[in-house]
Amino acid sequence: xxxxxxxxxxxxxxxxxxxxxxxxxxxxxxxxxxxxxxxxxxxxxxxxxxxxxxxxxxxxxxxxxxxxxxxxxxxxxxxxxxxxxxxxxxxxxxxxxxxxxxxxxxxxxxxxxxxxxxxxxxxxxxxxxxxxxxxxxxxxxxxxxxxx
Amino acid sequence: xxxxxxxxxxxxxxxxxxxxxxxxxxxxxxxxxxxxxxxxxxxxxxxxxxxxxxxxxxxxxxxxxxxxxxxxxxxxxxxxxxxxxxxxxxxxxxxxxxxxxxxxxxxxxxxxxxxxxxxxxxxxxxxxxxxxxxxxxxxxxxxxxxxxxxxxxxxxxxxxxxxxxxxxxxxxxxxxxxxxxxxxxxxxxxxxxxxxxxxxxxxxxxxxxxxxxxxxxxxxxxxxxxxxxxxxxxxxxxxxxxxxxxxxxxxxxxxxxxxxxxxxxxxxxxxxxxxxxxxxxxxxxxxxxxxxxxxxxxxxxxxxxxxxxxxxxxxxxxxxxxxxxxxxxxxxxxxxxxxxxxxxxxxxxxxxxxxxxxxxxxxxxxxxxxxxxxxxxxxxxxxxxxxxxxxxxxxxxxxxxxxxxxxxxxxxxxxxxxxxxxxxxxxxxxxxxxxxxxxxxxxxxxxxxxxxxxxxxxxxxxxxxxxxxxxxxxxxxxxxxxxxxxxxxxxxxxxxxxxxxxxxxxxxxxxxxxxxxxxxxxxxxxxxxxxxxxxxxxxxxxxxxxxxxxxxxxxxxxxxxxxxxxxxxxxxxxxxxxxxxxxxxxxxxxxxxxxxxxxxxxxxxxxxxxxxxxxxxxxxxxxxxxxxxxxxxxxxxxxxxxxxxxxxxxxxxxxxxxxxxxxxxxxxxxxxxxxxxxxxxxxxxxxxxxxxxxxxxx
Numbered sequence: 001x002x003x004x005x006x007x008x009x010x011x012x013x014x015x016x017x018x019x020x021x022x023x024x025x026x027x028x029x030x031x032x033x034x035x036x037x038x039x040x041x042x043x044x045x046x047x048x049x050x051x052x053x054x055x056x057x058x059x060x061x062x063x064x065x066x067x068x069x070x071x072x073x074x075x076x077x078x079x080x081x082x083x084x085x086x087x088x089x090x091x092x093x094x095x096x097x098x099x100x101x102x103x104x105x106x107x108x109x110x111x112x113x114x115x116x117x118x119x120x121x122x123x124x125x126x127x128x129x130x131x132x133x134x135x136x137x138x139x140x141x142x143x144x145x146x147x148x
Numbered sequence: 149x150x151x152x153x154x155x156x157x158x159x160x161x162x163x164x165x166x167x168x169x170x171x172x173x174x175x176x177x178x179x180x181x182x183x184x185x186x187x188x189x190x191x192x193x194x195x196x197x198x199x200x201x202x203x204x205x206x207x208x209x210x211x212x213x214x215x216x217x218x219x220x221x222x223x224x225x226x227x228x229x230x231x232x233x234x235x236x237x238x239x240x241x242x243x244x245x246x247x248x249x250x251x252x253x254x255x256x257x258x259x260x261x262x263x264x265x266x267x268x269x270x271x272x273x274x275x276x277x278x279x280x281x282x283x284x285x286x287x288x289x290x291x292x293x294x295x296x297x298x299x300x301x302x303x304x305x306x307x308x309x310x311x312x313x314x315x316x317x318x319x320x321x322x323x324x325x326x327x328x329x330x331x332x333x334x335x336x337x338x339x340x341x342x343x344x345x346x347x348x349x350x351x352x353x354x355x356x357x358x359x360x361x362x363x364x365x366x367x368x369x370x371x372x373x374x375x376x377x378x379x380x381x382x383x384x385x386x387x388x389x390x391x392x393x394x395x396x397x398x399x400x401x402x403x404x405x406x407x408x409x410x411x412x413x414x415x416x417x418x419x420x421x422x423x424x425x426x427x428x429x430x431x432x433x434x435x436x437x438x439x440x441x442x443x444x445x446x447x448x449x450x451x452x453x454x455x456x457x458x459x460x461x462x463x464x465x466x467x468x469x470x471x472x473x474x475x476x477x478x479x480x481x482x483x484x485x486x487x488x489x490x491x492x493x494x495x496x497x498x499x500x501x502x503x504x505x506x507x508x509x510x511x512x513x514x515x516x517x518x519x520x521x522x523x524x525x526x527x528x529x530x531x532x533x534x535x536x537x538x539x540x541x542x543x544x545x546x547x548x549x550x551x552x553x554x555x556x557x558x559x560x561x562x563x564x565x566x567x568x569x570x571x572x573x574x575x576x577x578x579x580x581x582x583x584x585x586x587x588x589x590x591x592x593x594x595x596x597x598x599x600x601x602x603x604x605x606x607x608x609x610x611x612x613x614x615x616x617x618x619x620x621x622x623x624x625x626x627x628x629x630x631x632x633x634x635x636x637x638x639x640x641x642x643x644x645x646x647x648x649x650x651x652x653x654x655x656x657x658x659x660x661x662x663x664x665x666x667x668x669x670x671x672x673x674x675x676x677x678x679x680x681x682x683x684x685x686x687x688x689x690x691x692x693x694x695x696x697x698x699x700x701x702x703x704x705x706x707x708x709x710x711x712x713x714x715x716x717x718x719x720x721x722x723x724x725x726x727x728x729x730x731x732x733x734x735x736x737x738x739x740x741x742x743x744x745x746x747x748x749x750x751x752x753x754x755x756x757x758x759x760x761x762x763x764x765x766x767x768x769x770x771x772x773x774x775x776x777x778x779x780x781x782x783x784x785x786x787x788x789x790x791x792x793x794x795x796x797x798x799x800x801x802x803x804x805x806x807x808x809x810x811x812x813x814x815x816x817x818x819x820x821x822x823x824x825x826x827x828x829x830x831x832x833x834x835x836x837x838x839x840x841x842x843x844x845x846x
Contacts, residue, residue, distance in 0.1 A: 035677050038568040038616035039664050039690075047658075047670070047678035052323025054670050054678050056658045086659050138660050 008117075010096030010125055011078065014066040017125045018092075019099055019117075024084045024130050028095055029077040042144045043137030045091065048077065053087060055079060058137040059144075060090040063112060064128075068144060084130040099125060112136060154378055156310050157411065158201045159250050162210075165194040166250075170243045173236050188225045189503050192218065193523045197415045198246065204382050204418060209261045210249045216268030217242040223272050225504070238264075238271050315408055318368050325357075325364040326653060330676045332357040368408075372450045372459075373401035375410050379421055379448055386425040393443040394429050396421070400450035405457055409551055412531050413459070416524040420461045420547050421446065423521060428465030428545050438542065440464065462546040468539040470496035473505075480504060497539050501525050560652050560681065562673065563630060564645040565611075566618020571652055571671060571681045572630060578638055580646065581629040591629075591642070597693060600629060600640050607631065608693040609640040615666065615691055634688040637695025641687065650674060654681065665690050710805030713832060715825060716780070716796045718763040719773035723830045724796075725805065725823070726782065730836040733783040734799065742775070749775045751793065758783070758793035766794065766838045767831070769814045773797075784839040792839045801826055817841035 008019030009028075034046035034057060045059040057077065061068055071091045079089035099119050106116040112133060113126045172191045179187055195218045202210035217239055223229035245264055332353055339350045376398040383396035405413070429435075429444030436442055446463045470493035477483040477499040488496065499505060503522040525535050528549060536548040560571040581602065583591070591600045591609055598609035609629065630641045652671040657680070661667065668683035688695050713725035714734070735753055742749045742760060749760040758781060764770045781793040809821025809832055818838030822831055 033677055035679070036568065037661065037664075038570065038680065039666050040617075040661055044660070047680075049327075049672045049676055049678050052325075052327035052672065053320075054655055054658070054672065056660055088658070088660070134660060138663070 006101060008099050008101055008125065008127055009078070010099045010119070011076075011092040012094040012096060013061065013064070013092055014069075015093075016066075017096065017119070017123050018064075019096075019101075019125045019127050020078065020080075020130055021127070022098065024080050026079045026081045029079060029089075031071055031073055031075045031077060031091065034071065041138055042142040043139060045071070048089075050077075050079070056088040058088060058090050058133055060092070060128075060133060062142060062144060063133055063136050080130045085134045088130075088134055090130075090133065101125075101127070153374070155205060157414070158205055160310060160312065161411065161414065162198045162201060162246070162250055165198050166243055166247050169194050170240060173239050173243065176231060177233070177236055184231070185225070188221060189522075192221050192225060193526065195221065196523060197418075200415070200418045200422065204378065204385075207249075209258050210246060212265050213242055213246055213249065213261050213268075216265040216272075217246075219272040220268055229272065235271060238267060242268060313367075318364075321364045322368060322653070325361040326672060327676075328357050329361050330672075330674070333674065334676075368406055369404045370407045370410055371401060372403050372405050372410060372413075375414055375417065376401045376448060376450070379417070382418070383421055383425055383446055386422060387429075387444075390425060391431070392425070392429055393432055394425055394446060395443050396446040396448065398448045403450040403452060403457065405450075405551070409457075409531055412527055413549075413551070416527045416535075416549065417448070417459070417461070419521065419524050421448075424461060424463040424465065424545070428463040428467075430466045434466075457551040459549040459551065460546060461549075462544060464544040467541040467543055467545055468497045468500060468537075469541050470494075473497060473499050477502070477505065498537060501535070501537070558652060558654060559649060560671075561630075561649050562647040562679065563612075563628075563641075563643045564647065565641075565643045566613025566616055568613075568616045568618065569647070569673075569677075569679050570612075570616070570667075571650070571673075571679050572632065572641075572684075573681065574649070576632045576634075576682075576684045578631040578633055581631065581640070583627055583629055583642070598642075602629075602631065602640070606696070607638065607640045608696060609642060610687060610691040610693050611642040612687075613642070613644065615687065632682075632684045632687075634684045634695040637688075637697050639684075639688060639693050639695045648674075652679075652681070657681075710807050710809065710823075712802050713805045713825065713830075714782075714802055715800040715830060716782070717798045717800060718770075719776045719779075719797045720764070720771040721797075722763065722771050722773070723800070723828050724763060725803065725825055725830045725832045726835045727805070727820075727832070728802070730785050730834045731782050732785045735781045735783065735793070737778060737781055739777040741778075749795070751781055753781070756791065759791055760795040761792055761839070761842060762795055766842055767814070767816050767819060767833065769816070770831075782835055784836040786836040786840065792843055794835055794839065805832060 007022045009022050009025045010017055010019040012018070029050055032048045032050060034048045036046050037044045037056070043059055043063055045057045048055050048057055055077075059068075060066075075091050075093060076095055077089050078092055078095075079087075099117075099121075101117050105118075108115050108126070112128055114129055115127050117125045117127065119125045169191055172187055172194075176184065176187050176191070195214050199211055199214040199218060202208075202214060220229065220235060220239060224231055224235065229235065242264060245260060249261070335350060335353060339346050341347060379398060380396045383394050387394035424446050429446070430438070430440075432442045435444065444463065444465055446461065449458075449460045449462075451458050474483075474488040474491065474496040477496075478485050478488055482502045482505055483499060488499075491499075501521045501524075505521070524547070528535050528551075531551065533549055533551040536550070537545070538548065539545040559574040561574060561577055562569060563572050564570075581600075591598055593599075598611070600607045600609045628643050628646055630643055630646075631638055632641055650673060652673070654669045655671055657667055657669050661680075665686045666683060667680040667686070669681040671679055671681060673679050710727075712728045714728055714731065715723065715725050717723055735751070737751055742751050744750070745757065745759075750757050751760055760775050760781060762773050762775050764772045775795045776797045779795055779797045780799050781795055783793050803825040805823055805825065809823050812819045812822045812831060816838075818834045818836075818841055820832045820834055822829060824830070825832075
């Protein structure tokens with residue numbers, strides 16, 4: 001397992017606190033008009049055009065097993081650096097901030113969540129690997145509505 | 149001006165080559181074995197490219213220095229000259245001089261060059277005097293620094309005429325320019341047209357956005373003409389040096405290519421032309437003996453095809469003799485005897501593409517060192533292209549270059565199916581059929597698949613909505629059948645809606661979506677939303693439908709083939725038919741549209757005023773009718789009857805007439821016969837002949 005990043009960009013999804021390694025995140029963008037991807041896995045939420053560049057948006061709620069929600073105007077798009085994969089991003093409910101990841105952590109066996117940290121602000125932060133999200137989203141056996 | 153542009157381009161390319169050469173030379177001393185051979189080959193190709201370009205542009209000094217350096221490397225490659233520091237030194241000195249020569253006028257470099265060329269040739273013959281090598285000659289070097297410090301005023305200005313920008317930056321600019329145009333479009337919808345201050349602002353935004361898009365696009369795309377136009381001249385010069393008569397013609401110069409690709413195509417194309425002039429085209433007398441015209445011809449052609457750019461260089465020369473090529477390859481140690489013997493003639497011809505191959509018995513300064521064709525291949529591979537060779541001994545050789553479309557703007561039709569919006573490239577689209585209520589029954593189920601009878605052909609049909617994964621597919625929504633080409637065959641796609649045609653910029657498909665297999669790329673449409681581009685072959689594969697070749701699925705009709713006739717009725721209800729080929733057009737007219745002119749009803753339609761004639765006027769004895777208030781005007785085919793149209797009350801259908809008509813119950817000009825069509829006795833008439841007879845009589 002590679003070393004955990006020192007700092008994370010935290011965000012909220014369904015009221016829970018998650019984070020991406022700060023070096024993975026390229027930008028956070030207001031929700032943009034998105035079109036669904038025809039004939040593709042349910043893990044792909046849609047395609048957006050951001051300043052002329054096309055990005056693939058993943059359905060992170062589905063991937064993490066959270067209740068489904070249609071993206072709304074107030075949601076935010078988190079876009080990743082090329083080091084995480086080619087032009088893709090996810091929808092989050094709300095951006096937290098920059099969290100220093102010190103303190104004790106709990107290693108997670110799951111493929112998407114690397115480990116869970118205790119944050120200074122209180123509450124557990126699950127650190128998610130964007131690369132793993134992209135790989136998991138391509139799984140064609142994903143079905144919307146299967147999760148409770 | 150063109151020469152200046154060519155010169156600038158050459159300088160930029162040559163600088164790149166020189167940077168690689170000096171880097172490679174330094175590395176060469178440390179390399180051993182295969183790695184060293186490969187490096188020498190690379191260096192050789194770079195110097196050869198510089199020599200080629202310089203030769204084309206008539207830069208004699210540059211050409212002679214690079215030729216000298218190439219000669220030294222050739223000896224190294226053949227193993228007859230060891231790589232000593234002295235050899236590297238003199239080659240580096242040559243590289244430096246070439247760099248300076250690039251920036252100065254030819255005349256200034258000449259005096260320095262002559263001495264170095266002589267020393268290079270000495271070095272090549274193995275007589276390198278160590279003291280010459282290590283110390284160099286300080287005097288000329290000092291002189292050169294002077295000329296560098298005070299460059300020719302014109303040349304100084306030229307140096308900055310072009311800059312190199314990375315493709316990523318250019319792509320980003322393209323994307324941003326398109327985005328600016330989208331923002332402009334949205335602003336145009338919002339603004340208040342009565343506010344004059346705002347109007348002026350929006351109009352400026354409009355112009356600026358369009359200009360930016362045009363300029364930015366031109367930084368990437370360029371007609372291949374910029375490359376092609378220097379080829380005929382180059383071939384002529386080469387031919388004169390060789391004492392041959394050669395004509396080079398180009399076609400497809402308007403095809404637009406990525407500038408980066410054009411730049412990197414220059415070397416391969418140059419080499420292919422040289423190769424064709426030097427090795428391909430035979431000397432005049434030999435051609436005459438072979439029964440060919442004395443003047444050899446080289447044709448260079450560019451075209452778009454199947455999402456690629458094809459460039460073909462074809463000569464009508466001697467072709468490649470597979471036996472001779474095989475023998476030479478063995479002699480030169482490029483292939484073993486066993487290898488060559490197991491090869492087909494075509495494979496033997498391909499041996500000319502191996503590094504170090506040369507069939508020329510003499511070394512010329514044009515080509516003949518055995519570099520060239522492998523440079524072509526290496527350069528093409530670097531831009532993702534391929535090289536194919538077709539050679540007929542005695543008839544000529546064709547080199548077929550295929551280049552990827554790195555950036556393309558293609559016309560597409562935006563279609564909707566099951567709520568998804570996708571782009572169908574126009575080049576794949578054959579026709580659109582409107583599925584009206586009555587016609588929709590034409591889509592039939594057949595062995596688990598759907599077929600549609602399009603005219604006389606059974607066409608496999610794929611409901612696009614289902615393939616795209618639409619949840620609900622209301623059959624009532626399907627309005628159109630798009631007939632698309634898939635390779636050699638075609639099939640029909642059921643779609644819901646046809647939106648506007650758009651010129652789209654093709655962007656690569658996201659790698660994660662490639663496994664879907666239905667799309668070849670993505671684009672941003674005029675409203676700023678993303679849309680995927682349909683890959684019709686992928687659609688066929690995915691749906692399991694087997695496209696039918698355009699000709700094979702003809703359905704035998706029971707009725708004999710007398711051609712299609714248009715069935716119509718006149719105002720008295722008389723049923724007539726006229727072969728489709730006898731009419732040019734059917735125009736619908738409404739009540740009040742016709743005008744009386746000189747006692748006759750006329751209709752003013754595009755193409756002129758037509759006199760309206762009723763059927764009974766044309767067919768004596770036919771029941772008397774009137775010219776209907778509203779109805780259809782049949783315009784006869786043929787030039788003889790420009791002013792006449794046949795006014796009929798209703799168009800009924802089309803039907804296929806039997807091969808032999810029954811005799812008509814009445815005889816008149818243009819009456820062909822009678823037949824039972826669509827269940828009713830019908831008089832079949834030749835509208836064109838009838839109208840001509842009426843025109844003649846009236």
